[in-house]
Amino acid sequence: MNSGDAMPADSVISVVLPSVLQPLAGGQSILTAPAEAAVTVEWVLDTVTGGYPALSRRLRDETGSVRRYVNIYVNGNEIRRLQGLVTAVAPGQEVLIIQSVAGG
């Protein structure tokens, strides 16, 4: 689902992409997943990247693990400090994807 779908804000979960990944999502900066109740980060990622397999591979490897230098935030907290991919996300909340500051 994309940001152009008109749904009440409290019935979707928004995933905010960094600009470098937006071309892999048809140019969208925000992808949304419909949610009636709390779901996991894993479910959200599966849902919003289902139509964008190249985007999915940038975020997680074949085992489903989040890549080492990809940081995913829920309510301002990085999910590695929460419950990882099974961290709960409620309708209306935002999932933020940010590449870590690393490299040389």
Added chain:
Amino acid sequence: MDPMATAESYVLAIGTKKGLWLATSQDRKDWSLSGPHFLMSEVPSIAIDTRDDRTRILVGVRSEHWGPTVFHSDDLGGSWTEPENGAITFPDGTDAALERIWQIYPDAGSRPGVVWAGCEPISVWKSTDGGEHFELNRGLWDHPHRSEWGAGYGGAAAHSIVVDPTGEKVHVAMSTGGVYRSLDGGASWEPRNKGISAYFMPDPNPEFGQCVHKIAADAAVDGRLYAQNHHGVYRSDDDAESWESIAEGLPADFGFVMLTHPRRAGTAWVVPLKADGERIPPEGKLAVHRTDDAGASWKRLDAGLPEAEYNAVLRDAASVDGAEPAGVYFGTRGGSVYASADEGEHFTEVASHLPDVLCVRAAVVSTALLPAQA
């Protein structure tokens, strides 16, 4: 003027730690450089596949953030395509994830759609559609030795693939595991390292575990292979059943590169580095060494190379083209790239101050394919 001289040009693809550069030339002396492509992603593997009336550049790209993938271009880098579901992905049940694509190897001209890949973790892959989708070689993946293979400094990978004209004999070299051979097109594999020293192991002559850096096949002698090892330069005349040293005459037996001539028997090139603890050209003097007699003797080639150079040349940062005479190309970890139009007798600098050069590949292409300014 020879009409062929104007019909053909040369493409040199340079994969670095921070992107890909492409150089084109009509004489292999004056080069036009373009890039970077894939800025800030490393490009450790390249193939320029000129089979099937098409010039396809395949690149293994790896972003520290976003992982590895394969792109291809059929217009010399004008546009790049990434297969939607990824060209190389570990299948369910392997519990493995692709770390890095170390080698992309187009098969013989008689099998134009077949492309092989060697990857980290140690694995071999085969495509039958020109490199758009690869299948994991299960014979090597499920090999009982797998748990005993180790990682070299750069990672645990299959980095060399050599396929004979029949397609039945396949040799793979891995760090660290040594040379493995298949006589059934890749269905089953056995180690073939007899004669290659593994001085760094308790048993210096193990069945496998050698730290081979690169292997290449002789162009014209069936069953002849050359290997540059972690200390040791070897030749086999019996499809790797046994290996003998051909290091005598070289200033050092360490290095990463092993190139063979595209057509002529007995010709190979290495780029010696001093030693395990000092991975620099001997005395800081960079030189390529060529044999024309299958390793019985070596000729030092340094015309056109700098007086002092302390950077190493990595295993895939060297290549030959298919022209006559053969062109020889290499790049250093200091970002310099050199080309020779005469089999190494004289070199000219193609580029300098690039990021660490990880891979170079060169090919003869139709001039009509080059951008207009070339």
